[in-house]
Structures are given as structure tokens and as C-alpha cells.
Amino acid sequence: MSSAAEVITPALPPPADRPAVVIDTQVVMDWLVFRDDRVQALALAVTSGAVRWLVAPAMRDEIRHVLGRGVAAAYAPDLPFIESQFDAHAEVVAPPQAQPLAGRLVCRDPDDQKFIDLALEAGVRWLVSRDKAVLQLAKRARVRGLEIVKPESWCFAAQDLDAAPVVHSPT
Numbered sequence: 001m002s003s004a005a006e007v008i009t010p011a012l013p014p015p016a017d018r019p020a021v022v023i024d025t026q027v028v029m030d031w032l033v034f035r036d037d038r039v040q041a042l043a044l045a046v047t048s049g050a051v052r053w054l055v056a057p058a059m060r061d062e063i064r065h066v067l068g069r070g071v072a073a074a075y076a077p078d079l080p081f082i083e084s085q086f087d088a089h090a091e092v093v094a095p096p097q098a099q100p101l102a103g104r105l106v107c108r109d110p111d112d113q114k115f116i117d118l119a120l121e122a123g124v125r126w127l128v129s130r131d132k133a134v135l136q137l138a139k140r141a142r143v144r145g146l147e148i149v150k151p152e153s154w155c156f157a158a159q160d161l162d163a164a165p166v167v168h169s170p171t
Helices: 025-032 037-048 057-067 070-074 079-089 110-122 138-142 151-157
Strands: 006-008 020-023 052-055 090-092 126-128 147-149 166-168
Touching: 020 025, 020 037, 020 110, 025 037, 025 057, 025 079, 025 151, 037 079, 037 151, 052 057, 052 110, 057 070, 057 079, 057 090, 057 110, 079 090, 110 126, 110 138, 126 151, 138 147, 147 151
Parallel strands: 020 052, 020 126, 052 090, 126 147
Antiparallel strands: 006 166
């Protein structure tokens, strides 16, 4: 064995024991299309497997729709790359069950309701969004155990995930 210190990265817990996150379409685009630096901590956590990225089929459909129009289309997104990232890192789950209006956490923007419903039904720790209508629900969601945060704030909310490598000196 070498006299240099040996770096050992802690093993990740089994998938079911890892915290889960729901990521809205704009943040996914910031990550996979625009390569925004503000989402890199979140992207690393997802791609390393430190967190589970939950998506319902409608969320993948939405990203496909958005990529074909407007600003995203002007960026000529690498569709095979984006699809490969979904395939490699997203955990597809059943769509959330329809909830009665009474007691439901309702978003002003009906297009964003699917993210809130999935996050609450799946019991994830975080819903990461830049959408103002979603962010306005943060205080009411927190009471239900859901943190709604911007991607640049997520790294602070998830500090307990920062598993720094354990360095062992040879004995």
C-alpha cells in the first residue's frame, strides 16, 4: 500500500433510503438545455444518485413539448442527450391520484399543479422550482413536510447530503 492517504467515498444508501426530489420543467431546462451554473449542485446530486429524481409521465411529456417551441427551440437542444438523462436518472412513478379540492395545496398555475401533487403524494423532501406561483406555496407546503426551493437555494436546504469523502491514513 502507498504511503499517500487513501480517499474512500462513502457508499450511497439503498435507493429507497435516499431523499427524493421533484424538479419542475424550467429547472430541468436550466440543467439540461441552458447548463445554468445555479443548478449544478442539484444536477450533481441527481446524477451521482445522492437523491432520487421522481417524474410522472406528464412531466416528461411537458419537457418534450417545451423543447420544441419558444426560447428552448432557439437553443437547438440536444434531444438525444436530454432523453438519455431522463432515462439514466429519472425514476418514473405513477401519476398522482386526483385529490379533492378541500385541503389540497392548489397552485395558481394549473400547469404546475402536477409537480406539487406528485411531490406531496410521493412524500419527497424537495420540490425545486423557479416558478413564482409554485414558490408562493412554500410556507404552506413546509407544514406538510415539503420544502419548495429555488435550485440555487437547494444546496443549502440539502447540506446534510454533502457527504465529504472520508480520508483514511494508512496504518
